[in-house]
Amino acid sequence: xxxxxxxxxxxxxxxxxxxxxxTYTDSSxxxxxxxxxxxxxxxxxxxxxxxxxxxxxxxxLTVLLNKKDKHLSLxxxxxxTGDSAIYFCAEATSGTYKYIFGTGTRLKVLA
Amino acid sequence: xxxxxxxxxxxxxxTGQRVTLRCSPRSGDLSVYWYQQSLDQGLQFxxxxxxxxxxxxxxxxxxxxxxxxPDLHSELNLSSLExxxxxxxxxxxxxxxxxxxxxxxxxxxxxx
Numbered sequence: 001x002x003x004x005x006x007x008x009x010x011x012x013x014x015x016x017x018x019x020x021x022x023t024y025t026d027s028s029x030x031x032x033x034x035x036x037x038x039x040x041x042x043x044x045x046x047x048x049x050x051x052x053x054x055x056x057x058x059x060x061l062t063v064l065l066n067k068k069d070k071h072l073s074l075x076x077x078x079x080x081t082g083d084s085a086i087y088f089c090a091e092a093t094s095g096t097y098k099y100i101f102g103t104g105t106r107l108k109v110l111a
Numbered sequence: 112x113x114x115x116x117x118x119x120x121x122x123x124x125x126t127g128q129r130v131t132l133r134c135s136p137r138s139g140d141l142s143v144y145w146y147q148q149s150l151d152q153g154l155q156f157x158x159x160x161x162x163x164x165x166x167x168x169x170x171x172x173x174x175x176x177x178x179x180x181p182d183l184h185s186e187l188n189l190s191s192l193e194x195x196x197x198x199x200x201x202x203x204x205x206x207x208x209x210x211x212x213x214x215x216x217x218x219x220x221x222x223x
Contacts, residue, residue, distance in 0.1 A: 031210065033211075033212075035212075035214075040216075041216055042113060042115070042201055042203075042214030042215050042216045042217055043154075043201070043203075043212070043214045044113070044214070045211050045212065045213075048211070088153075088154060090212075092210065098156065098159065098167045098169070099144070099156065099212060100156065101146070101153060101154040101156070102153065102154075103153035103154075104153050104154065
């Protein structure tokens with residue numbers, strides 16, 4: 001089946017690290033994405049990882065992929081108040097043109 | 112600015128009515144995706160078009176229909192509207208090279 005699950009809320013203090021988790025069920029997924037949605041705006045791609053990778057780092061963002069457990073995580077180092085947003089993970093399989101999004105995790109950063 | 116344009120930004124209508132949401136993809140993108148975002152249901156994939164043809168279908172109700180025109184803009188038609196159709200409707204287009212989705216700012220539909 002196709003299902004992408006995330007916890008709904010996460011609250012962290014400014015300067016701490018945030019870890020947002022995601023589980024997916026389609027083992028044939030080729031690409032896994034993290035999108036950010038700020039209030040009143042559409043989704044913007046933050047980063048993505050190919051399914052043959054275990055980790056990807058991009059400045060303050062670290063993506064970890066555990067294919068065996070179908071678990072994806074996004075770590076934001078030194079979280080800032082501007083990081084407060086909804087974060088969506090999404091999976092896509094090459095050739096299917098279908099992107100499946102998770103429920104989104106609302107991150108609140110406390111000053 | 113993602114390059115994807117959606118109109119209208121806000122729409123208030125009554126139950127039983129019909130509305131049309133419009134989307135212009137980024138220049139050069141051939142694919143258009145429609146998503147519905149409700150408060151309690153996250154982002155639901157509705158339908159995807161590629162160069163004028165329907166490519167994939169998700170959880171789209173029979174009361175809803177969509178099409179993509181020769182100039183690649185797309186319209187999502189919602190009819191016999193119900194209170195539960197109140198949501199944010201997003202359009203996205205995908206980059207032909209990377210597959211990255213670029214989202215519009217959404218059309219917020221309120222059904223009273």
